[in-house]
Amino acid sequence: MLKYILKRIGYMLAVLLILSIIMFVIYNLVPSDRAYTDAKAEIIRYKNLPQEERDNKFEELYHEYQVLYGTDVDNKIVRYLRWVGLAPYSNGKLNGLLQGNFGYSYQYNKDVVDIIKDPMRNTMFINVFATLLALGITIPLGISCAVKRGKFGDKTMQVVTIIGYSLPTFLIAIVFIWFFCSLFKILPPSGMTTPGRPYADNYWRDLLDRMYYLILPLIVMTFCSLGGMTRYVRASMIEALSMDCIKTARAKGLREKVVVYSHAWRNALIPVVTLVVGWFLGIFSGSIVIEQMFAINGMGNLLYTSLRTQDYDVVMLMQMFYVLMSLLGNLIIDIIYGLVDPRVRVNK
């Protein structure tokens, strides 16, 4: 088992390495030169100098910034290694991702790491609720659909879920906003708290206020994930219910509840668990569309605004973060698969 896990981790690191190279290449396709921009911004301070001196000063500043950002060499491989933190800058120091230098945001004038903290907290806050809610609804729903397969309720759910996963998120959000905010005017259409946070001094009142603003995004998120997950649970449950052991259990005269929840559900759990794990990792990444639509200051919205404002250092870190999350998800799924289903280990 350990060997298997080590192997998976090895794969993951290799994939991460390749993806980071791809990311770096794409990032470098953007026609921008930070050192040049900064030097240009700084040279304004020297506008009293005569032209020639100013040009010299500019060259000097430009070079200084290039050294600072590690772009004073044209060799892209060296630049990549510097970015990762494996090759020293011209001043002999290592200052890359591995050393914790994640870049600098021009939009906020802060280190990227500081920017990500708040959105991360918000995203997690929302997604924990959304995930729990969605799982709490979809798993019982999927099971009951599978048990009552072919009945009216199941058929209705099939239609509802197919609608659920056929509609784009933003469309579902629009319809819900229209329903709750335009037609009935009972929920706020966007934002995270009442403007100005009037209850900031009262913790519980403030929390209540935040929850009030969260209701609609939560409903939308849950609804969006309903379709796919319910169908998935239903399918694996049907598979499990058609197993021989279920027939045996029924033949033994076990109660239907015991058959369904104890025997069948255990077997259906294997594929479901992997999906659930993937979901929990989604807690950190957030939904771009929903966060953007509801003006929630989360990870997805941060990526959106950074792309809009061309704040590429933030984008870059976000992207690496997303990749890492998805790789970790794969890794955990693989390991769990290996744990619950020994055939997988042997096969590899």
Add this chain to the structure above:
Amino acid sequence: MSEKQNSRNKAGRKNIFVTMGGWIARIFMGASKSAVPNDRELTDEEIRRADVEEIVSPLRQIVRNFWERKYAVVALFLVFAMFLFVFIGPLFMPHYRDAYTEVLQKNIAPTFSMLSVPKELRDDVRSIDSFTSYSVGLSNAGKVYVWGSTKLGATGIDVADIPEEVQNANIKFAAAGADHIIAIGDDGKIYGWGAKNLGQYGRTDETRGFEAAILIPEDLLNNGVDVAHVKKLECGYQCTGILMDDGTLHLWGNLNACANMDRVITYAEAGAKFRDFTFTLNYIVTIREDGSDIYTGQRDLFNLVRSNVTGPAYKLKNYIGSRKIVSCVATSDNICYMLDDNSLCFSGDFAPYALVSVPGLASGEYFTSIRAGAHHYAGLTNQGHVYTWGDNQLGQCDAPKQSKMADAVNVYAGGFQTYAVNGENDITAKWGLRGYLFGTDNKGADIFQRIVNGGKMTMTVGAIAVIISTIIGIIVGCLSGYFGGKVDMVLMRITEIFAAIPFLPFAMILSAIMGRMPFSDNARIVIIMIILGVLSWTGLARLVRGQVLVARENEYVTAAKAMGVKESKIAFKHILPNVISVIIVTLTLDFAGCMLTESGLSYLGFGVPQPHPTWGNMLSGANNLTVMNNFWWQWVFTAIFLAITTICINIVGDALRDVMDPKSKIDR
């Protein structure tokens, strides 16, 4: 004998309907079906027997199973209908342009009432005027009628709510602006309704400190005008002018909407007299009292004229020489001057799209009166013929046959409509824009046309992306599954890399970066197709690989190997057909997936760039309570189209999966 019994009783005589019904059934069911009695009224027992008796090819079995799922058949039919709709629809829209905008047609609700002249007015027309989406008509009895799209955007004002005092008064003049109507009663009193907040009518309490408002002169508001001597009342975008017989000009309105109004007012206050005036969208143009020149207060504005809507332009002074300008009418951005030798000349810009020239007239025929709409002119000749020319984007110039209006003595044009009126004040013909099936968006473009063209774009992007992803997926899956070993290892690691890329963020980043590079819009659209395709093939590759792994253990593959068939040929010719069902199902579901992703990307602004429509970017303005509360048509229709299409494709894909999966038959 009922038809049912008739068909059952095979030995008995068949009537013609049963025979033809059999033919139709054969089209779908195949000939082998005829071995079994007509399928409509079969009992379970007969079905079971038929299943045993007949041998059907797998494909036919699939088709038959699919046909049994009525909802899937309906969905398939809808998908096809949608396909035809978006790919054939654009052929019927010759004037459609992606970048079309029309400031006068913003946010119009679905309506076809723009030509619906009220019944009472139809045979008693005194005048009809229009500037945007509604028209105001005046009967000889002095009654005012308003029709068309009368609700003004999100303001909640409806210009069809004619004030009580106007309804009771005997109105002599009425004119419509972009959002206000001005009328003059027989006692000279000036009435105004509609929007008033930008100086269209009323005193400072209406404008609430809006600085660019030039208010209606207090004297006019209190004492009115001498109605017997009013020569012309005309409304511009948000401004109004009254010209008296003696050449005095009263002007008021929103200075931002009519940039040179203040200069004309100063000029008029200095004692200048005018022969005529007219409003374009942004300016006022006046003609000096002697008709020798125009006055706009701005140097060289509308000073170049041409004899037709195209052709060489000359300086106004040189062109008219000793002739005099009699009158002028203006559309949004060009002006038609009528000279005293009955010839016309034009100044200003003409959009090159759908432009119709001034018709050539027979000798001795000349225009006696010209009216202008928002982009077109209507001219009445001395022989009672009516012609329309100018911009034909919205069908303003599609006039009916001359014979229908041969006795026209008057023509009224405004906005996008033209009305021909005969000697008894009856409307004999009316043509132009009737309205919009799905309304217009916030740029004034027809939503129906954009839905059709946007659907074409959405489906094209989805289809090409899915083709790209399928090709990659099949190749990688086949190679990896068939060859196994190192090839499999390498290809699966590559698949893993691509699968690890988070889809939406990555597509957004790529699209944003492409946006900063000097690509044309079309190139960007192609790039988006490629991005979608290249990022979404991994699932299919894994599926195909799995299927191939199973298939390659089959005897016929061993046989092919033994016969010395080339390996690649075995992979693609002998094994691929066996996995085709998986591919078709994935293709269908991925198609819907790609459409969804494209819409999502375009919705966020990282997909197909505006003004090219797609169903995604058409919805991107909808997340807004103003739009939701006031302009429901701007998102409802697009949303319905998008939803129906993706839902139907998914239903079809789902049904296909059930039908093609041999296991599902056992469960059934």
